[in-house]
Amino acid sequence: MPILSYLKALNRALSTEMEADPSVVVFGEDVGVAVSNVTTGLLKKFGPERVVDMPISEQAFTSFATGAAMAGQRPVIEFQIPALLFLAFEQIVNQAHKFSLMTGGQVNVPVTYLLPSSGSRGGWAGQHSDHPYSLFAHVGVKTVVPATPADAYGLLLTAIRDDDPVIVFAPAGAIGVRDNVDFAALAPVPLGVGRIHRPGDDVTVVAVGHLVHDALAVAEELEGTVSVEVFDPRTLHPFDWNGLAESLERTGRLVVVDDSNRSCGIGGEILATAAEQLRLVAPPKRITRPDGAVLPFARELDLALQPTRAQIRTAIEQVAKTSYSTQTEE
Amino acid sequence: MTDAAGLYRTVRLIRRFEERAIELVKDGTIVGGIHPYLGQEAIAAGTCGALRPGDVITSTHRGHGHVLAKGADPARMLAELAGRATGLNGGRGGSMHAADFSLGILGANAIVGAAVPIATGAAWAARRAGKDLVAVTYFGDGAVSQGVVLETMNLASLWKVPVVLVCENNGFATTTRVADAVAGSITGRAEAFGIPASTVDGSDPEAVLGAAREAVDRARSGGGPSFIECVAYRFDAHHTWEHSARPRYRTDDEVAVGMRRDPVALQGSRIPAADRERIDAEIEALLDEAVRFAVDSPLPDPAGALDHLYADGLRARAGVS
Known part of the structure; x- marks a missing residue:
């Protein structure tokens, strides 16, 4: 089968949808020459009216897209740097996201926010290394974090077609992934439907974004010792709680790997929901960035604050061994 | 309606x-209070008077005048x-978010300056779709130092977007005087981006109408954005909480002087008394009926508090499990 890279998948989804729907336009900084390699070839194919290079004015062009969406366009905004979301938080959360409810459903705002290279890229330091998907899931913006090229393609397509604002985080740690893909089978992936990358019987590992690949590698290492199921939610809001419930019905044991800061990250929400409503036979664990982490520059320091495979392995082994009843006995 | x-x-x-x-x-029918538009009526009347039905506006927290002038019921x-189910927004928006998209009213907005890029984007998109509509975006003197407004002026000028930027200089950003908050000049900001800017008497409906017609014609004919600073005086509170809190930032004497610039009295003096009396009576009857309609209308069903959160009807999880 031919190989599809994650980056090329994003590019292909944009191109496919721009061909299919003339109302799709791309806004962003340096999208014409495609410095992030996501919009490569689009300017030539669709022209400057549809691939619009923006001045460095994130707040203005984010709400400009909201207005354009109200008037019938379907903008996709590329933000080169995840921290730009903090600049445009007002425009996404307080404006675009709220218009449908505040107007009593008079208007929809179909804008897609695309973050190619969210999270640490290694050596980009404090203001370029955040991975703020939990913030958007928290406020209720539809939030997508694809882990694989096929899912990147399918979820971006769905995001663009969705009538609400949708934010798509393409993790820097996944953007280099290349998979053998049947191009004819590439298809939209619905929001709110998780994916089991590897079935298992003993422990469910919920991994977000690029950490899916780490979880899979650890599951492989543990084969024969612990049977690990790797569950990729793919969408954080809406979240596939039914899919997780089914997995936990079988395993009853849960480890969550989440590249968010610990407090109020999506990992905490997954544990809380599991504790309240789902089947758990052992105390769950989560692996996250530390509370309030700011990623330092030096590679060793940067890596020291991100979830590691060793941490995932240890957590799985511990959760596999314990149960609420043995804990009580202790 | 522009005679x-x-x-x-x-x-x-x-x-x-x-x-x-x-x-x-005051009687508790409206909760949360309002930002009264008293004293600034000429701005909404004059600018909306220059628009066609298909044109669009965005408004502000002090937005009742714009919404009414654009034709809302x-x-x-x-x-x-x-907060009634029969309201423009089904009771989901209230004073600061009133909208009627069927009339091109893309919403009042509770964040200062926030609607300026929305109107500009809508005008850009409409032109792209081949419509010759014009957008008017209202904002106060308090918005002229908001980054997003300045950023948007740059975009609008760069791409000759058919948008008219209407700055309502009512003298105060909440309680802060323009002189204490604005360096340089208000129109100088627009001029720096190559946007033609003028200052008009925002207490005079006909003066505003004249300036707005020129700006709207320029926008519709491809000449790009214009900026109109309308100088008026805010007769009443920033917000009705002042009626009880009574913050001291202007004297009664100053208010009395400011209220001499009364757009309603001025425009009333331009028509025969008999016409004035007839119009006044019509409006009283209309508003009597409007109050009756509002008070008699049903309250929204709390079970639908999250209705319209998502276009596809996605139901968010409840707050209890």
């Missing part, structure tokens, strides 16, 4: 609507302020 009597009708409607709304705030508007 002298038509303009009078609009400013008088806004004036009396606001006075009735303040009464409803006063009864459904008042029902919205009173």
